[in-house]
Amino acid sequence: xxxxxxxxxxxxxxxxxxxxxxxxxxxxxxxxxxxxxxxxxxxxxxxxxxxxxxxxxxxxxxxxxxxxxxxxxxxxxxxxxxxxxxxxxxxxxxxxxxxxxxxxxxxxxxxxxxxxxxxxxxxxxxxxxxxxxxxxxxxxxxxxxxxxxxxxxxxxxxxxxxxxxxxxxxxxxxxx
Amino acid sequence: xxxxxxxxxxxxxxxxxxxxxxxxxxxxxxxxxxxxxxxxxxxxxxxxxxxxxxxxxxxxxxxxxxxxxxxxxxxxxxxxxxxxxxxxxxxxxxxxxxxxxxxxx
Numbered sequence: 080x081x082x083x084x085x086x087x088x089x090x091x092x093x094x095x096x097x098x099x100x101x102x103x104x105x106x107x108x109x110x111x112x113x114x115x116x117x118x119x120x121x122x123x124x125x126x127x128x129x130x131x132x133x134x135x136x137x138x139x140x141x142x143x144x145x146x147x148x149x150x151x152x153x154x155x156x157x158x159x160x161x162x163x164x165x166x167x168x169x170x171x172x173x174x175x176x177x178x179x180x181x182x183x184x185x186x187x188x189x190x191x192x193x194x195x196x197x198x199x200x201x202x203x204x205x206x207x208x209x210x211x212x213x214x215x216x217x218x219x220x221x222x223x224x225x226x227x228x229x230x231x232x233x234x235x236x237x238x239x240x241x242x243x244x245x246x247x248x249x250x251x252x253x254x255x
Numbered sequence: 256x257x258x259x260x261x262x263x264x265x266x267x268x269x270x271x272x273x274x275x276x277x278x279x280x281x282x283x284x285x286x287x288x289x290x291x292x293x294x295x296x297x298x299x300x301x302x303x304x305x306x307x308x309x310x311x312x313x314x315x316x317x318x319x320x321x322x323x324x325x326x327x328x329x330x331x332x333x334x335x336x337x338x339x340x341x342x343x344x345x346x347x348x349x350x351x352x353x354x355x356x357x358x359x360x
Binding site for chain 2: 084085086089091102110
């Protein structure tokens with residue numbers, strides 16, 4: 080108990096929370112949370128800021144990036160708007176998330192991350208798809224327009240969300 | 256567990272507002288407002304103005320304190336700042352520097 084902290088449901092923090100040990104949050108934090116231990120966000124918790132720690136168990140609402148050096152688990156009540164990065168990620172059925180997902184060691188090269196971030200919404204209309212595709216296609220296609228590239232355009236890039244589906248139910252109860 | 260507990264090693268910079276009991280064993284810098292009791296444990300460091308129902312200090316507080324009920328500075332506790340409270344106790348072995356306003360007259 081000595082090492083862990085609790086932000087109760089009736090507590091609001093405007094500012095940053097950082098340090099050693101684990102933390103359980105049931106209240107509200109408008110700021111970043113960065114601890115060396117585990118972070119637990121209860122269903123009533125709301126964080127507007129980045130959250131980082133060893134193992135993040137999210138049951139509340141987060142508007143910010145989640146970075147876990149061990150794992151990030153979104154429980155069924157979680158609502159996350161932001162990028163998620165951890166070696167292991169679990170998303171329970173019912174959790175809502177929007178953002179890029181990386182299951183790598185934090186600090187690894189960004190890879191395709193920025194590319195994913197540029198199209199956060201799935202394409203809704205064919206016109207939107209037309210506008211998006213030339214950016215991805217090689218500029219050479221514009222200089223010499225041929226019918227072949229047009230055929231390629233009919234297949235828009237896969238939306239981001241299905242990639243998350245495979246991870247349902249991966250929550251692990253045991254602590255590391 | 257009800258209430259808010261700032262463990263040792265944890266530090267909060269900014270504004271902390273609570274409707275429940277707040278126990279500080281770590282550090283708080285900024286302001287600390289609670290409608291319930293606040294206690295600063297041994298090793299706790301608060302550099303903030305505190306407004307609370309009551310305050311108990313066994314650690315270190317630097318800032319002005321307003322308590323609706325009472326302020327208790329425990330042995331080993333240290334308070335630097337003005338205190339406005341209807342009741343104030345300072346234990347043997349406590350340190351205190353500041354003005355006291357007990358709302359008399």
